[in-house]
Structures are given as C-alpha cells and as structure tokens.
Amino acid sequence: MKVGIVYDEIFLKHHPGSYHPERPERLVKTLERLAQEDVSPLTEYLSPRKAKKEEILWNHSESHYERVAATAGKTAVQLDPDTATSEDSFEAALYAVGAQFVALDEIFKENYKAIFCLVRPPGHHAETDQAMGFCLFNNVALAAHYAIKVLKLSRVLIVDWDLHHGNGTQRSFYHTSEILYFSTHQFPYYPGTGRMEEVGHGEGEGFTINVPLPAGCGDAEYLLIFKEVLKPIALEYRPEIVMISAGFDPYREDPLGGMQVSTEGFGALAGIIQEIAEETCGGRILLTLEGGYSLTGLSESIAEVIKVLAGTKKPQASPPPSGLGQELVSQARKFFSKYWKL
Numbered sequence: 587m588k589v590g591i592v593y594d595e596i597f598l599k600h601h602p603g604s605y606h607p608e609r610p611e612r613l614v615k616t617l618e619r620l621a622q623e624d625v626s627p628l629t630e631y632l633s634p635r636k637a638k639k640e641e642i643l644w645n646h647s648e649s650h651y652e653r654v655a656a657t658a659g660k661t662a663v664q665l666d667p668d669t670a671t672s673e674d675s676f677e678a679a680l681y682a683v684g685a686q687f688v689a690l691d692e693i694f695k696e697n698y699k700a701i702f703c704l705v706r707p708p709g710h711h712a713e714t715d716q717a718m719g720f721c722l723f724n725n726v727a728l729a730a731h732y733a734i735k736v737l738k739l740s741r742v743l744i745v746d747w748d749l750h751h752g753n754g755t756q757r758s759f760y761h762t763s764e765i766l767y768f769s770t771h772q773f774p775y776y777p778g779t780g781r782m783e784e785v786g787h788g789e790g791e792g793f794t795i796n797v798p799l800p801a802g803c804g805d806a807e808y809l810l811i812f813k814e815v816l817k818p819i820a821l822e823y824r825p826e827i828v829m830i831s832a833g834f835d836p837y838r839e840d841p842l843g844g845m846q847v848s849t850e851g852f853g854a855l856a857g858i859i860q861e862i863a864e865e866t867c868g869g870r871i872l873l874t875l876e877g878g879y880s881l882t883g884l885s886e887s888i889a890e891v892i893k894v895l896a897g898t899k900k901p902q903a904s905p906p907p908s909g910l911g912q913e914l915v916s917q918a919r920k921f922f923s924k925y926w927k928l
Contacts, residue, residue: 589892590692590701591620592632592685597706599674603662606670607842607879608720613704619885620892628896632692632701634685637728642683644731645724645758647715654679654722665717679707679722686729687736689872693827694737699869700860700895702832702888708876710752710831711777719750719777725874726831727758730765733827740764743825745816745859746771747808747852748833748876749843751780751796755831761790766823768816770808772836772844773798782921792925795819797918800910804838804846805854807911809904812858814915819926820862827870828863830856834878834887842879849883850902853890857901860894871895 598610620629642651657663657671664670682705689701709726711719726744733739743766744759746752751771756779759765771780786794797811820828834852836845847855863869873891878884893899919928 587699587896588628588630589895590632590689590698591629591704592634592689592701593617593704594634594681596674596678596681597704599672600678600706601672602670602675602720608706608708610706611881612878612884613706615881616704616885616888619889625889625892628892628898632688634681634688634705636680637683637687641687641728641732642723644735645714645727646712650715650717654717669717669720669722671722675707675722681705682707682709682725683723683728686725686872686874687732690729690732690737693870693872700871700873702892703872703874705875709874710746710748710755710876711750712754713757721754724754724758726829727755729829729872729874730759734764739826741766741823741825742827742829743768743820743823744829744831746831746833747836747855748831749835749840749845750776750833750877752831753777753779756780756784756794759790760786760794761788763789763793766793766795766819766825768795768819770797770799770811772801782918785925795922797914799914801844802846803910805848805851806905806908807914808836808847808851809854809858810907810911810915811918812855813904815918815922815928817858817862818928819922821865822926824866826867827872828859828867830859830871830873831876832873832891833876834884837878837880837883837887839883840878840880842877849886849890852887853894853899854901854904856891856894
C-alpha cells in the first residue's frame with residue numbers, strides 16, 4: 587500500500603526570515619527527493635483543507651488564535667524571539683492543521699495505512715496561548731483532538747522523536763489518559779522541559795513518558811530505547827492510532843542538534859513504530875513534519891522512512907547495544923515500571 591503525502595504550495599509561503607533555519611527550502615529539497623524514481627512510485631499526494639477557527643480552539647485560546655490571525659497580510663511579525671510570520675503564515679498554519687484532519691479521515695476510510703503530512707510551520711512547541719520555537723499552532727495536538735472528538739477514539743499514542751522536547755504537546759494532554767505522549771529529546775536543551783519526572787497529573791499520571799538523552803546519542807541508543815521502553819509500553823496501552831511528531835534534527839549533521847542518528851536510523855525507528863501499529867491498530871500511522879534543518883539529512887531521512895513504511899526496504903539491523911544505551915534503558919524501565927509492565 588502506498589504512503590499518502592499531504593502537501594500544498596501554501597506551505598512554501600511561510601517565510602519566518604531570510605536566515606531562519608525553518609525555511610521553505612526544507613520542503614523544496616524534500617519534494618525533489620521524493621520525486622526520484624526510488625521513492626515516487628511509493629507515494630500518492632493529497633490536498634489539505636483549511637482548519638476552522640473552532641477546531642483551532644480545541645487546543646488554543648481565542649486570544650492566541652487572534653494574535654496569529656492578526657499577522658495575516660503583514661510582511662513580518664515577531665511572535666517570540668525564534669518565531670516570526672510573513673503575509674501568508676496564518677493561512678499556511680491553518681492548512682498545516684487541516685492537513686492532519688484530511689490524513690486522519692483517509693486513514694480511517696482505510697485508503698492508506700500511513701500518511702505523512704509535509705507541512706510548515708511545525709507545531710509541537712506551540713502552547714495553548716503562545717507561539718514559540720518556530721511553531722504557530724500545534725499540529726499533532728490538534729490531530730489528537732480530532733481523533734478523540736470527531737473519530738471518537740479513546741487511546742492515541744504520540745511518539746515525538748524530534749531533537750527538542752514537545753512542550754506544547756505535553757501540556758495539551760498532561761491531565762488525560764486518552765493520549766499517551768512519548769518523547770526522546772536532547773536534554774538539557776531548548777525548551778528546557780521534558781524531564782523524566784514530568785509524567786502527567788491526575789488521570790494523566792503515567793501517560794507522559796519522557797526519555798531525556800545526552801548529546802551524542804545515535805542509532806544504537808535510539809533504537810534500543812524504542813525497542814525496550816516505547817514498544818512494551820505501547821503494546822500494553824494498545825493505541826487506536828499512532829501519531830509521530832517527525833522531527834529530523836537528531837540527524838548526525840543537523841546544524842541545530844548534537845545527536846548522531848543516521849538516515850537509515852530514522853527508517854529503523856519508523857520500522858519499530860510500524861510493528862507497534864500493526865500489532866495494535868491495523869497499522870495506522872500519521873506522521874507530521876516537525877524539525878530538521880540539514881536539507882540533505884531531512885530529505886534523505888524522509889525518503890528512508892517512506893521506503894520502510896511502504897515495505898520496499900527492510901529497516902537496518904540495530905547496531906550492538908552501547909553501554910550508554912543500556913544505562914538509559916535501565917534507568918527508564920526502572921522509573922516507569924510503577925506505571926507500566928516493564
């Protein structure tokens with residue numbers, strides 16, 4: 587079965603600044619790579635729709651929505667030190683959210699098992715009432731709200747492998763068990779959240795799983811954590827869909843990161859998540875683009891992920907477990923065993 591790609595040229599019209607790392611070329615380069623003959627036959631393109639205001643308000647305050655809406659048509663507005671808009675950024679952000687809804691509808695019509703939303707601006711740092719970290723609205727959080735409110739699901743797994751912790755996504759679901767949020771991220775690093783001790787509150791306690799990682803982790807550490815921590819928790823939780831906040835800034839040559847994941851490593855991470863999805867929810871996976879600022883690393887890694895999800899390439903074998911990886915896994919399993927059978 588082919589992998590769906592939700593994309594529109596509106597995503598190229600968001601310009602946060604001439605020298606900003608989150609630039610339109612990220613998608614231009616990725617689209618060029620996906621057009622090559624080893625990947626092109628594996629994909630089908632879908633058009634997004636624009637999210638409605640009332641849908642954005644599932645996750646964001648009205649004042650935040652209006653603050654972003656007020657940037658429409660203005661050449662440059664600085665919403666926080668890292669986050670700026672241009673004339674079409676508000677429109678692009680609405681379509682980035684609506685892309686998730688189109689993808690979910692297609693997945694649950696069983697037209698696709700896996701769909702990748704190639705969108706800008708990204709989303710996982712966007713808080714209820716604040717744009718931050720290049721993000722305007724929280725795309726994956728709103729996808730989860732759609733799954734709960736419209737599709738009537740009760741268990742959604744969000745896996746966030748971006749270099750940075752998804753503070754906005756975590757906060758959105760910190761008090762509920764309907765969303766299991768799992769994040770690996772470089773720590774300490776921007777935005778400063780994502781300690782292992784941040785586990786959720788009330789009904790949500792134990793449903794936030796943070797595995798903070800020191801700089802320098804690569805395929806060996808990531809794959810071991812996904813196999814030995816994420817997979818058993820996910821199989822116990824039994825999600826009805828898996829969503830991936832797919833940031834490719836853990837890539838070994840990313841200019842903003844300090845991690846060592848290879849392009850093949852991202853494919854292998856997708857392979858582990860595919861195994862989880864096949865066993866729990868009919869293989870349903872929604873991916874949405876977050877970070878990734880090496881143009882080559884981003885485009886090649888996305889190509890690897892698509893090949894694995896389409897079944898034309900077997901994920902690379904895991905490297906021998908590293909001492910650091912075993913230490914990180916042991917620490918996480920011991921900590922989270924109070925909530926899960928680890």
